[in-house]
Amino acid sequence: xxxxxxxxxxxxxxxxxxxxxxxxxxxxxxxxxxxxxxxxxxxxxxxxxxxxxxxxxxxxxxxxxxxxxxxxxxxxxxxxxxxxxxxxxxxxxxxxxxxxxxxxxxxxxxxxxxxxxxxxxxxxxxxxxxxxxxxxxxxxxxx
Amino acid sequence: xxxxxxxxxxxxxxxxxxxxxxxxxxxxxxxxxxxxxxxxxxxxxxxxxxxxxxxxxxxxxxxxxxxxxxxxxxxxxxxxxxxxxxxxxxxxxxxxxxxxxxxxxxxxxxxxxxxxxxxxxxxxxxxxxxxxxxxxxxxxxxx
DNA sequence: GAGGCTTGTCAACTACAGCAAACAATCAAG
DNA sequence: CTTGATTGTTTGCTGTAGTTGACAAGCCTC
Numbered sequence: 001x002x003x004x005x006x007x008x009x010x011x012x013x014x015x016x017x018x019x020x021x022x023x024x025x026x027x028x029x030x031x032x033x034x035x036x037x038x039x040x041x042x043x044x045x046x047x048x049x050x051x052x053x054x055x056x057x058x059x060x061x062x063x064x065x066x067x068x069x070x071x072x073x074x075x076x077x078x079x080x081x082x083x084x085x086x087x088x089x090x091x092x093x094x095x096x097x098x099x100x101x102x103x104x105x106x107x108x109x110x111x112x113x114x115x116x117x118x119x120x121x122x123x124x125x126x127x128x129x130x131x132x133x134x135x136x137x138x139x140x141x142x143x
Numbered sequence: 144x145x146x147x148x149x150x151x152x153x154x155x156x157x158x159x160x161x162x163x164x165x166x167x168x169x170x171x172x173x174x175x176x177x178x179x180x181x182x183x184x185x186x187x188x189x190x191x192x193x194x195x196x197x198x199x200x201x202x203x204x205x206x207x208x209x210x211x212x213x214x215x216x217x218x219x220x221x222x223x224x225x226x227x228x229x230x231x232x233x234x235x236x237x238x239x240x241x242x243x244x245x246x247x248x249x250x251x252x253x254x255x256x257x258x259x260x261x262x263x264x265x266x267x268x269x270x271x272x273x274x275x276x277x278x279x280x281x282x283x284x285x286x
Numbered sequence: 287g288a289g290g291c292t293t294g295t296c297a298a299c300t301a302c303a304g305c306a307a308a309c310a311a312t313c314a315a316g
Numbered sequence: 317c318t319t320g321a322t323t324g325t326t327t328g329c330t331g332t333a334g335t336t337g338a339c340a341a342g343c344c345t346c
Contacts, residue, residue, distance in 0.1 A: 030294065050334055052294060059333065063303085064207040066334090068225065078222070082211065096249060099256030104263040106239060109252040111270045113242035114166040119273045120247035126269065127254045130262045173324065193304050195325060202303065206333090209304090 009081050010057035016074045017055060030055075037073045045069055152224050153200035158234075159217045160198065163241045173198075180216045188212055218243065 006014075021027045028036075030048040038044050046066050053059040054070075062070075064078075071078040099105050112120060131138055149157075164170045171179075173191040181187050189209050196202040197213075205213075207221075214221040218240040222229045242248050255263060274280075 029292085031292095047335060049295075049336080052296095053334080056295080058295090061206045061208055061303095061333070063204040063333080064210045064221070064225070065204055067207045078207070081207070095256075096243065096253060099252050100239065100243070102256060102263075104258075104260055104267070105252050105255050108255055108263060108267050108270065109242050109248050110239055111267060111274065112248050112251055113238075113245060114277075114279050115247075115270070115273055116277060117247055119277065120251060123266065123270060123273065124247070124251050124254060127251060127258070127266060130258055130266065131254065134257075134259060134262065136257050172322080174322085190305055192306080192325080196304080199325080201326090204303070206303080 006057045007060055009060060009062075010055060012081050013051075013055050013070070016076065020074045020076075033073060037069050040073065041069050150200045150203055152203060152205075153198060155224050155230060156194075156198045156213070159219065159237075162237045163217050163219075163244070165245050166242065176216060180212050183216065184212050 017027055017033070030051045034046055034048040034051055037046055046069065050059065050066075051070075054062060067081060068078045071080060100109065112123065115123070128138065160170050160176070173194045177189055177191040177194055180189050189212065193202065193209075194213075197205060210224060211221045214223060219233050220229055223233050224230075243252065255266065258266070
């Protein structure tokens with residue numbers, strides 16, 4: 001893997017600088033952004049030079065505190081900068097979140113917690129049986 | 144301002160260590176958590192010593208990358224460490240998070256998703272019965 | 287043209303995040 | 317009791333995040 005590639009953080013920060021700015025005027029300058037971020041933070045938290053280094057990919061691991069302040073300035077969520085494949089939840093986690101949204105499933109999970117593995121397996125077998133009866137797909141979302 | 148105060152990050156990380164862990168066993172140890180975090184990240188990203196330093200408030204500004212990995216391990220959003228509202232909202236779900244860390248419970252929840260409310264209720268009844276048999280408390284003081 | 291503003295980047299330095307390896311305390315087994 | 321394994325913490329140390337102060341290039345106005 002070549003290390004000259006920009007990196008996802010640099011790409012997205014650059015994209016924000018190019019696209020996010022008040023109507024009727026050009027992009028924020030680095031010093032302008034730095035000054036405003038510091039004002040909003042109430043303390044000196046970041047420099048224009050560092051914003052440049054993050055933007056060009058020269059520095060790649062900002063503290064959560066700083067990255068969060070940058071995200072706030074541009075009006076995006078801090079996870080916007082994260083790598084999709086790693087930081088964004090995996091499909092299995094998404095499925096779990098969706099499942100837990102069902103209050104019935106949530107309570108079942110809470111109550112099932114602490115049961116022995118054998119019992120859990122037995123319960124799971126009943127669930128699988130119920131799925132067949134109710135005509136639900138029996139594909140296994142294993143990970 | 145006294146600098147002996149723990150800091151919000153340290154407080155919440157300590158809280159997670161104390162509360163989020165599989166049922167039937169004690170909290171995660173620092174080495175254990177570090178090892179799992181590194182496994183999940185696919186590379187050496189954090190050490191047990193550093194986890195201790197963050198937990199005790201000796202170090203206070205982790206990189207976004209590391210804090211995000213820690214949050215993922217405990218099953219909370221990364222903003223849990225900074226945002227008050229997210230923290231209170233998440234704290235009420237910590238029991239669920241702890242339960243879901245049990246792979247058996249997780250799979251059960253995934254498979255139970257989509258079942259009719261009546262079936263879920265029936266399954267829940269079996270779970271309650273199993274809890275009695277295994278000597279688990281039949282009333283959850285939580286929530 | 288020259289001079290005075292900007293702009294983004296680079297260079298040199300400092301501070302501290304983060305580490306490996308120690309440490310003392312604790313517990314279990316013998 | 318001793319021994320060994322495991323716990324959370326601390327102790328230097330290193331690497332790099334993040335800084336200040338340059339720099340050259342661009343854009344003005346005179």
